[in-house]
Amino acid sequence: MISIKEVTEITGLPAPTLRYYEKEGLLPHVKRDEGGKRLYDDEDLSWVQFVTALRATGMPIAQIQQYVYLYKEGDTTIPERKQMMLQHKKEIERSIKELYLNLDKINYKLALYDVMETQLNREELKF
Amino acid sequence: MISIKEVTEITGLPAPTLRYYEKEGLLPHVKRDEGGKRLYDDEDLSWVQFVTALRATGMPIAQIQQYVYLYKEGDTTIPERKQMMLQHKKEIERSIKELYLNLDKINYKLALYDVMETQLNREELKF
DNA sequence: GCTTGACTTCAAGTTTACTTGATTGCTTAT
DNA sequence: ATAAGCAATCAAGTAAACTTGAAGTCAAGC
Numbered sequence: 001m002i003s004i005k006e007v008t009e010i011t012g013l014p015a016p017t018l019r020y021y022e023k024e025g026l027l028p029h030v031k032r033d034e035g036g037k038r039l040y041d042d043e044d045l046s047w048v049q050f051v052t053a054l055r056a057t058g059m060p061i062a063q064i065q066q067y068v069y070l071y072k073e074g075d076t077t078i079p080e081r082k083q084m085m086l087q088h089k090k091e092i093e094r095s096i097k098e099l100y101l102n103l104d105k106i107n108y109k110l111a112l113y114d115v116m117e118t119q120l121n122r123e124e125l126k127f
Numbered sequence: 128m129i130s131i132k133e134v135t136e137i138t139g140l141p142a143p144t145l146r147y148y149e150k151e152g153l154l155p156h157v158k159r160d161e162g163g164k165r166l167y168d169d170e171d172l173s174w175v176q177f178v179t180a181l182r183a184t185g186m187p188i189a190q191i192q193q194y195v196y197l198y199k200e201g202d203t204t205i206p207e208r209k210q211m212m213l214q215h216k217k218e219i220e221r222s223i224k225e226l227y228l229n230l231d232k233i234n235y236k237l238a239l240y241d242v243m244e245t246q247l248n249r250e251e252l253k254f
Numbered sequence: 255g256c257t258t259g260a261c262t263t264c265a266a267g268t269t270t271a272c273t274t275g276a277t278t279g280c281t282t283a284t
Numbered sequence: 285a286t287a288a289g290c291a292a293t294c295a296a297g298t299a300a301a302c303t304t305g306a307a308g309t310c311a312a313g314c
Contacts, residue, residue, distance in 0.1 A: 005260070015261085016303060024301095035310060037261055050236070053229040061301070075247070082240040085233055092230050096223055098183060103219050105180040106212055113209040120202070132290070143273060146292085151271095162280060164291055188271070258313080267304065274297065283288080 001031070001039040011048050018048065026051050026064050028072055057092045128158070128166040138175050145175065153178050153191050155199060184219045 004015050013021075021027050022038075027047050031039045040048070054064050067084055070077035131142045140148075148154050149165075154174050158166045167175070181191050194211055197204035 003260085014303080017301090019262090020302065035261080036263095037310090050232070053232045055301090057226060057229045057233070075243075078240060078243055078247070082237065082244075085237050085240070089230065089233050089237065092226055092233065096226050096230075099219055099223050099226075102180040102184045103216065103223075105177070106184070106216050106219065109177070110209065110212050110216065113205060113212065116202075116205055117209075120205075130290080141273080142291085144271090147272065162291080163293095164280090182271090256314090258311105260310090260312105262309070263307090265305090268302085270300095272298085275295090277293085279290105279292075281289085281291100284286085 001041055002045075004038050004040070007040050007045065007048060010045065011052060013048065013052065021048075021051060024061055024065060025068055026061065028068055054088070057088065058095065059088055063088075128168055129172075131165050131167070134167050134172065134175060137172065138179060140175065140179065148175075148178060151188055151192060152195055153188065155195055181215070184215065185222065186215055190215075 002010075004018055007013070007018060008015050011018075018027070018038075022030055027044065030044050031041070033039055051064055054067075055061075063084075067081060070081050070084075129137075131145055134140070134145060135142050138145075145154070145165075149157055154171065157171050158168070160166055178191055181194075182188075190211075194208060197208050197211075
């Protein structure tokens, strides 16, 4: 059982963000000590890291909320949760593809700069 | 010389977004007709598509602004502009790598769901 | 016993990138 | 001549995801 401070050190997420995620229902079953302070166990930490991965891949808070809601419903929602992950996987793959396509355009632009530099150098040689 | 309507049809960007981009200085030298209506030539269209590619790869408006500012300064800023593109290319590559890493985590989750389904099926067989 | 540091809650503020609404102008079809 | 369609400007509004500020609690150290 670790404190919020330690979770910020492990995950890099600021404490207010952890509280915000919890308030929004993205982090189920985080316990408290007698004084009302948050206590995170290994499972909580896994949730934080899972949520971080979903956020980093562009899943909106509202959708993660929905996922956690299903999780709390129990095992009967496993197919639906799996479906959500399959769908999200597809979207990540789409994002990656789009990034590659746009990266090509940047690379084309860079190639043009190389050509321009060569031409500028040729002009320098004339003088 | 085409109208804003045609640009929206070609690029998929709403007209207000095109006006907004122009106001923010992302689209240099868009001309007007006698009535004050925007007229886009091939170069303007290229700019729109280039800006779209930069935005789609996560470059903030402010940074594109800076790029266009350098462009307007003339050829002396070519090395700096090239540098910006090289830097941005690195960031896209970083994003792609991060997406792959997080995709792995999603795939791991999906593998767990497969295991769970198998186990659920086994339990069904018992009854 | 009092300060310091780490927590708590809650409301309000911030940032980024658009989007929408209100109003007006011009040109073409009825 | 009047409505429809496309355009313009400008200010204001929106959405999402945090972030910050204010005010208070609590345990440990001096």
